[in-house]
Amino acid sequence: MFKFFKRVSTVVGSELNAMLDKAEDPVKMLDQFIRDMENDIQEVESAVAKQVANEKMLKRKADDAQAKVDKREIQAKEAIEADDDNLAKRALEDKAEHQKQAEMLQESWEMASKDSTELRDKLDEMKKEYQQMKLKKDSLQARAESAKTKTKMNRTMSAIGSDESKEGFERMEEKVLQYEAEADTSEDLSQASRSLDEEFKKLKNHSDVDDELAELKKKMGKE
Missing domain, CATH: 1.10.287 (Helix Hairpins)
Incomplete structure (x- = not known):
């Protein structure tokens, strides 16, 4: 029992x-x-x-x-x-x-x-x-x-804590650094491109003002 x-x-x-x-x-x-x-x-x-x-x-x-x-x-x-x-x-x-x-x-x-x-x-x-x-x-x-x-x-x-995990983190860190570098380079190129365009714009504006000034002097007989 x-x-x-x-x-x-x-x-x-x-x-x-x-x-x-x-x-x-x-x-x-x-x-x-x-x-x-x-x-x-x-x-x-x-x-x-x-x-x-x-x-x-x-x-x-x-x-x-x-x-x-x-x-x-x-x-x-x-x-x-x-x-x-x-x-x-x-x-x-x-x-x-x-x-x-x-x-x-x-x-x-x-x-x-x-x-x-x-x-x-x-x-x-x-x-x-x-x-x-x-x-x-x-x-x-x-x-x-x-x-x-x-x-x-x-x-x-x-x-x-395994080596595989560490290697994975290192690879991802490299990729992030690469992305950041690419972003910085892209920004530099964009900035350079904007600066060049602005120079040409100023040059064009300056040329228009000179033409207008010459035209005005001609009308006034100041040439």
Whole structure:
């Protein structure tokens, strides 16, 4: 009835290593073990309830048989007082039969009471063990989750710090520098082009003013 508790103790005792070696999920496995333990406890609770009911029934029958023994003894005395030996004998014969039944039922009740006590003790033991396993399960699950998180972080950090990642960053840095250089060169060329255009524009404007001045002097006879 308690075979599974031994299995749970073995698994939890070995903690995470055995489950990880079998590629089992410790969190899910520990939850399953706890559920199985709960089912075992329910089984024992049901057995205890039946045993206690049986014990009470035997106790009631034993008390009833003893009550009949006592009753027949009183009746036998009454028959003797009435000088009816025949009736007294019949009462004593029936008393003897009930005495046998009472003794047998008393023995059965004592055995049932002993079994009930043992089952109750075992149930209490199972519940204590269950509470201990439940606390350990919570601890192991927290450690398992922590280990998973650390492993994931370590893998991520390892990837970030790898030579391949560094080379990738260096290539991207070179590209950015190249883009910046190209942008600066493009701006310089654009600036040079604008300066040249402005010089020619000034030259054109200057030429127009000179022509207009000559024309005005001609009209005024100032040539």
